[in-house]
Amino acid sequence: MKSPLRFSPLVLSALRRHRLRTWLTILSVLIAFLLFGLLQAIDHAFYGGVKAAGRRILVTMSAESMVEPLPRAYAAEITTMKDVHHVAYEVWMGGYYQHHNQLLYALAVSPRRWLAEEGRALILPHREISAWLKDRSGALVGNSVARTYGWKPGEIVPMRSDIWIHPDGRNTWPVRIDGIFHSTKKALSEGFLVHYRYWNTGMGNPNQVSLLRVKVTHLRDLGKVARAIDARFANSPHPTRTASAQTFVKHFINQTVDIGVIVEDILAAVFFTMLLVTANTLTRSVRERSGEIAVLHTQGYSRPLIFALILAEALILVLTGALAGTGLAVLIVQGLRSTLEAYLPYLTLTPRTILLTLGLSLLFAVLSSLLPLLQVQRLRTVDALRRG
Amino acid sequence: MIDSTPPAIQIIEVSKHYRRGDETVQVLDRFTLTVEPEAFVALMAPSGSGKSTLLNLMGGLDRPDAGRIVIAGTDLATLNEATLTRWRARTLGFIFQLYYLIPVLSAARNVELPLLLLPLSREERHRRVEAALTLAGLPPERHRFRPTELSGGQQQRVAIARAIVTDPPLLLCDEPTGDLDRTAGDEILALLKTLNERLRKTIVMVTHDPHAATFATRRIDLDKGLVGELRPAS
Numbered sequence: 001m002k003s004p005l006r007f008s009p010l011v012l013s014a015l016r017r018h019r020l021r022t023w024l025t026i027l028s029v030l031i032a033f034l035l036f037g038l039l040q041a042i043d044h045a046f047y048g049g050v051k052a053a054g055r056r057i058l059v060t061m062s063a064e065s066m067v068e069p070l071p072r073a074y075a076a077e078i079t080t081m082k083d084v085h086h087v088a089y090e091v092w093m094g095g096y097y098q099h100h101n102q103l104l105y106a107l108a109v110s111p112r113r114w115l116a117e118e119g120r121a122l123i124l125p126h127r128e129i130s131a132w133l134k135d136r137s138g139a140l141v142g143n144s145v146a147r148t149y150g151w152k153p154g155e156i157v158p159m160r161s162d163i164w165i166h167p168d169g170r171n172t173w174p175v176r177i178d179g180i181f182h183s184t185k186k187a188l189s190e191g192f193l194v195h196y197r198y199w200n201t202g203m204g205n206p207n208q209v210s211l212l213r214v215k216v217t218h219l220r221d222l223g224k225v226a227r228a229i230d231a232r233f234a235n236s237p238h239p240t241r242t243a244s245a246q247t248f249v250k251h252f253i254n255q256t257v258d259i260g261v262i263v264e265d266i267l268a269a270v271f272f273t274m275l276l277v278t279a280n281t282l283t284r285s286v287r288e289r290s291g292e293i294a295v296l297h298t299q300g301y302s303r304p305l306i307f308a309l310i311l312a313e314a315l316i317l318v319l320t321g322a323l324a325g326t327g328l329a330v331l332i333v334q335g336l337r338s339t340l341e342a343y344l345p346y347l348t349l350t351p352r353t354i355l356l357t358l359g360l361s362l363l364f365a366v367l368s369s370l371l372p373l374l375q376v377q378r379l380r381t382v383d384a385l386r387r388g
Numbered sequence: 389m390i391d392s393t394p395p396a397i398q399i400i401e402v403s404k405h406y407r408r409g410d411e412t413v414q415v416l417d418r419f420t421l422t423v424e425p426e427a428f429v430a431l432m433a434p435s436g437s438g439k440s441t442l443l444n445l446m447g448g449l450d451r452p453d454a455g456r457i458v459i460a461g462t463d464l465a466t467l468n469e470a471t472l473t474r475w476r477a478r479t480l481g482f483i484f485q486l487y488y489l490i491p492v493l494s495a496a497r498n499v500e501l502p503l504l505l506l507p508l509s510r511e512e513r514h515r516r517v518e519a520a521l522t523l524a525g526l527p528p529e530r531h532r533f534r535p536t537e538l539s540g541g542q543q544q545r546v547a548i549a550r551a552i553v554t555d556p557p558l559l560l561c562d563e564p565t566g567d568l569d570r571t572a573g574d575e576i577l578a579l580l581k582t583l584n585e586r587l588r589k590t591i592v593m594v595t596h597d598p599h600a601a602t603f604a605t606r607r608i609d610l611d612k613g614l615v616g617e618l619r620p621a622s
């Protein structure tokens with residue numbers, strides 16, 4: 001009986017006075033939140049990988065440069081260190097198929113160690129796994145890359161590499177497809193796995209690796225182990241730099257593009273504009289209605305009630321725009337995901353983002369009604385009635 | 389329900405000034421006036437003499453510099469902003485020259501506004517709105533019209549319905565016919581007279597139209613303005 005909804009015709013009447021202005025304001029809020037949603041999704045697409053990277057994993061690379069190899073013997077040495085659970089290693093093949101633009105994301109890995117860590121993310125028949133483990137020149141490939149080139153199990157693929165040339169000058173690395181896997185991790189469906197030993201013998205046994213993946217026993221020891229590793233090799237011919245896998249991914253992204261800063265700058269500008277537009281609409285609306293507001297006051301409408309009505313007006317403006325903008329962002333992200341999922345597997349709007357949107361829109365509704373509220377606070381009923 | 393204890397208005401030695409730049413405009417200077425219960429008083433004074441100021445003070449929309457304003461036994465000085473607002477909702481109906489209806493709301497919705505402050509069901513609100521509009525003489529088929537679709541006289545009827553819908557004992561009218569032609573104006577004045585006679589509303593109407601004053605039960609001429617110790621004859 002005393003539901004605040006009974007005031008809704010009054011609140012809506014304020015918005016209906018200038019329909020075009022109301023819609024334009026809602027549109028500006030919509031655009032702000034659409035951009036917010038899209039940029040959040042992109043941000044998540046870039047940084048989502050950071051969180052996905054194993055939490056107990058350290059990555060050890062050469063301190064000199066990302067492409068400088070390390071001795072494989074480091075793996076055995078690190079394994080003996082305190083609080084280290086196990087060590088895997090890999091070589092980045094930098095391979096391609098028939099043309100340079102047909103890049104293969106090929107890794108030469110220590111097969112059992114690698115499967116122990118990532119095997120759970122792979123879906124393929126067990127016999128294909130055991131076939132690969134026995135086949136030193138075999139490969140396991142992701143379903144996505146297999147589909148791209150139409151590869152079938154048993155087929156020989158003449159992979160090439162510009163980085164790794166055989167001692168006799170050949171640059172081909174033919175491998176047999178032993179299995180094709182699906183993966184719960186989207187990035188892996190582009191994967192191409194070969195044996196480390198295949199690479200090592202092919203190169204004349206240099207016994208080098210691109211990086212080592214060190215799994216620590218307890219998460220709390222992560223920093224300590226990282227420092228211990230780097231200290232141990234500091235004075236060797238191949239000093240190391242060790243960081244958590246998360247830091248590594250982040251570092252890699254930051255080298256690509258400082259997306260975070262760009263996102264923040266654009267959003268700040270967009271939201272500031274939206275705030276100005278909304279505040280302007282409300283301020284004008286209050287000024288035009290000063291006579292009506294004064295008459296409400298003569299009818300017994302208290303100032304706090306009039307404040308609440310204006311706040312409700314702001315909430316409707318901002319929430320309508322925010323919901324529509326976020327809804328549109330969700331639709332667009334869904335649409336883009338099927339096309340981009342290979343490159344940006346984490347492109348999605350998380351529930352956290354949607355909650356954040358709600359919180360933000362409430363905040364902006366309050367912010368944009370501050371000025372109009374001040375106006376009402378200052379409005380003297382008798383003066384408003386004189387002006388007519 | 390009609391209040392059985394209608395208010396008397398007592399304005400006692402009230403002063404009010406405004407400041408315009410450096411100069412002070414003394415609008416009311418120790419002004420005194422008494423209005424008996426159930427009277428229909430026409431306050432006649434020239435433009436700019438302080439009629440609206442006086443009405444606003446009676447309605448508690450503004451505070452006097454000095455003096456006392458007692459309405460139906462309540463000294464307005466004893467009420468704070470919040471209680472004054474609630475008191476206004478129970479006690480007063482304001483009627484203005486410019487109607488002040490909300491243009492995008494129907495006549496019925498406009499009249500409903502004061503009722504939204506009371507604990508009434510939707511049906512009860514609807515019933516009272518229809519009763520007030522009918523009493524004010526707006527044809528039923530126009531109750532859903534917007535103010536812009538109504539004539540000036542009809543708009544003022546809607547404004548009067550809005551003023552009486554909560555059944556307050558006192559109506560304060562600031563030149564209610566100032567924007568209307570003679571015929572429409574007379575209809576409104578007749579309506580106010582009916583409200584005074586049949587519903588026993590106490591009405592204070594300020595005007596500078598002598599013809600309008602003939603509808604009142606008592607006419608107070610303040611042609612020298614409200615400044616000074618003016619004790620109108622009763």
Ligand SMILES: Nc1ncnc2c1ncn2[C@@H]1O[C@H](COP(=O)(O)OP(=O)(O)OP(=O)(O)O)[C@@H](O)[C@H]1O
Pocket residue numbers: 383406407408413415433434435436437438439440441442596
């Ligand atoms: N807020 C204000 N600030 C300054 N001067 C004011 C203010 N309100 C009223 N006045 C002055 O006080 C005087 C009385 O004003 P008021 O509106 O009460 O007169 P009125 O009798 O209602 O006039 P009218 O017949 O034109 O409506 C006028 O000279 C007016 O200019």
Ligand SMILES: [Mg+2]
Pocket residue numbers: 439440441562
């Ligand atoms: Mg006036």
